[in-house]
Amino acid sequence: MRRIVPVVLAVSVVLFGCKAKELAEKANIAKDLEKRGTVDLMKEVSKDKYDPPKDGKLTDAQVQMYLKVREHEKDIAKVARQQLEQHAEAAKKAGEKSLSGLMEGFKGLGSAAEFATADIRAAKDLGYNTQEYLWVKGQILAASTATMARKMGDAMSAQMDAGYQQMKKAYDEAKDEQTRAMYKQSLDSFEQQKKEASERKEQEDPALAYNIQLLSKYENALNAFTTEMSKYESKEGETQKSMEQWQKDMDKATEEAKKKSQ
Numbered sequence: 001m002r003r004i005v006p007v008v009l010a011v012s013v014v015l016f017g018c019k020a021k022e023l024a025e026k027a028n029i030a031k032d033l034e035k036r037g038t039v040d041l042m043k044e045v046s047k048d049k050y051d052p053p054k055d056g057k058l059t060d061a062q063v064q065m066y067l068k069v070r071e072h073e074k075d076i077a078k079v080a081r082q083q084l085e086q087h088a089e090a091a092k093k094a095g096e097k098s099l100s101g102l103m104e105g106f107k108g109l110g111s112a113a114e115f116a117t118a119d120i121r122a123a124k125d126l127g128y129n130t131q132e133y134l135w136v137k138g139q140i141l142a143a144s145t146a147t148m149a150r151k152m153g154d155a156m157s158a159q160m161d162a163g164y165q166q167m168k169k170a171y172d173e174a175k176d177e178q179t180r181a182m183y184k185q186s187l188d189s190f191e192q193q194k195k196e197a198s199e200r201k202e203q204e205d206p207a208l209a210y211n212i213q214l215l216s217k218y219e220n221a222l223n224a225f226t227t228e229m230s231k232y233e234s235k236e237g238e239t240q241k242s243m244e245q246w247q248k249d250m251d252k253a254t255e256e257a258k259k260k261s262q
Contacts, residue, residue, distance in 0.1 A: 029075060029076055029079045032121075032125075033076075033079065033080065033083070033114050037114070038113040038114055038117055041117060041120065041121055041124065042117075044124060044130075045120055045124065045130045045131075048129045048130045048131040048132075049129075049131060050129050050131035050132040050135060052135045055206075055207055056139065056205070056207030056208075056211075057207050057210050057211060057214075058136060058139050058140070058210075058211045058214055058215075060214070060217075062132070062136045063136075063140070063214060063215060063217075063218055064218075065123075065126075065128055065132075065133065065136060066133070066136050066137060066140055066224075067218060067219075068126060069119060069122045069123045069126060069128065069133055069137075070119070070122075070227060072122035072125060072126060073118045073119040073121075073122040075122075076114075076118040076121055076122055076125075077115055077118040077231055080112075080114040080115035080118055081115055083114075084112055084115060115231075118231075119133075119137065120133070120134070139207075139211055140211070140215060140224045141224055141225060141228060142208060142211070143208060143211040143212045143215050143221055143224070144215070144221055144222055144223070144224035144225040144226075145225055146208055146212060147212055147221040147222055148222060148225060151222075151247070151250045152250065153197070154250075154254050155250050155253045155254045155257070157194075157197060158253070158254045158255075158257035158258050159253065159257040160190060160193065160194065161257065161258075162257040162258070162260035163190065164187065164190045164191075164194075165260070166260070167183060167186050167187055167190065168187060170183055171183035171184060171187060222243060222247070225243075226239055226240055226243045
């Protein structure tokens with residue numbers, strides 16, 4: 001029992017320290033939002049200039065910048081969202097048509113703008129060129145959504161292959177020429193679709209393929225899109241949960257289709 005007490009105390013101190021640090025960070029963010037509004041922020045941002053590389057390829061440093069900004073953005077967005085909810089609640093209590101209600105409504109608009117520009121503010125806070133950051137974020141989100149499209153494409157391709165094999169079997173087993181001709185037409189259509197899909201894959205932007213591979217070094221390439229969407233979720237973690245379930249469903253559909261085509 002005597003040994004347990006010091007351990008409990010130590011854990012309590014650590015937890016209290018973490019909570020105190022979190023509260024201090026929130027207070028600093030709230031103070032900055034009050035001191036430097038969206039208009040002031042955009043004036044600072046307008047001074048940044050950046051010429052993107054012609055090849056459209058990201059660097060390791062740029063991916064690392066994006067990840068650092070994203071973490072700080074979460075904290076800013078959380079504070080801005082809390083303030084928005086507080087202003088909305090205050091406006092409702094005061095009466096939306098009352099003077100005080102209107103004032104709270106205007107404050108809410110300000111908080112909404114601060115929420116929408118949380119990533120730019122985070123980039124500025126961390127000393128990054130905001131124009132470079134915005135370009136990097138665009139490239140990363142493009143890579144993330146392309147990864148989603150690839151996953152869906154893989155599932156569709158596997159299902160198409162399974163359908164083709166079943167159709168080929170029916171064609172081989174057909175007894176009359178009319179039935180064989182009908183199946184042959186369907187098989188030709190399948191082959192044309194596969195050819196077009198292969199051509200689209202070959203025409204994929206080399207920079208996009210490169211950026212997907214680079215991003216995958218640091219995290220699941222789907223995380224960027226998931227994190228972006230999670231900013232608007234009503235319950236923390238539900239977007240991540242939905243994305244994980246979607247990935248499982250896509251993987252399951254692909255695997256089942258592959259088994260059918262064997």
